[in-house]
Amino acid sequence: MAFKLLAFAALIAVARAGVIGAPLAYAAAPAVAKVAVDTDFDPNPQYSYSYDIQDALTGDSKGQSETRNGDVVQGSYSLVEPDxxxxxxEYTADPVNGFNAVVHREPAVAKAVVAAPAIAKVAAPVAYAAPVRAYAAAPAYLG
Structure with missing residues (x-):
């Protein structure tokens, strides 16, 4: 609170000194900037694409296809769930009805058996016994 009061008092002192409130010099009017217009704008966009992935090694199976004609989009995608x-x-989207999707589930499919990578088998290690040393009697010290 004391800081606000101190800052307000300093502002008043500067204003009374004539620093604030002095007439401002006006610069010339700024030049009007040109607005960039996108000449690549397509008022009726159209496209179609699709992909499909079937990976036997990982079991990944998914795909998607979609088409667009102006503001109307239709498509579908599918994937195998973890279970x-x-x-x-299947989905559609348009300016009148918005986005609508219908979901279908098919029963579990038999999972592909993935072969384990071949690993060269190493023969069992040969048993190793440390050499046995025979120790002579400790020498007698004569003191």
């Missing part, structure tokens, strides 16, 4: 069921989602 083995296949989830397929």
């Amino acid at each position: 083995g069921t296949r989830r397929t989602v």
Whole structure:
């Protein structure tokens, strides 16, 4: 609170000294900047794409396809869930109805058996016994 009071008092002192409130010099009006216009704008965009992944090594199975014609998008994607069921989602999107999706689930599919990588087997290690040393009687010290 004391800081605010001190700052306010300093502001008043500066204003009374004539530093604040002095007439400002006005600069010339700034030049009007040109606005960049995107000439690549497509008022009716259209595209179509799809992909599919089937990886037997990892068991990854998924895919997607989608088409767009103007503001209307239609597509679907599918993937295998961790429990083995296949989830397929079909969707549409347009300015009138918004985004709508329908989800389908198919029962678990038999998982592909993934072969374990071949590892060269090493023969069992040969038993090794430390050499046995025979110790002579400790020498007698004569003192």
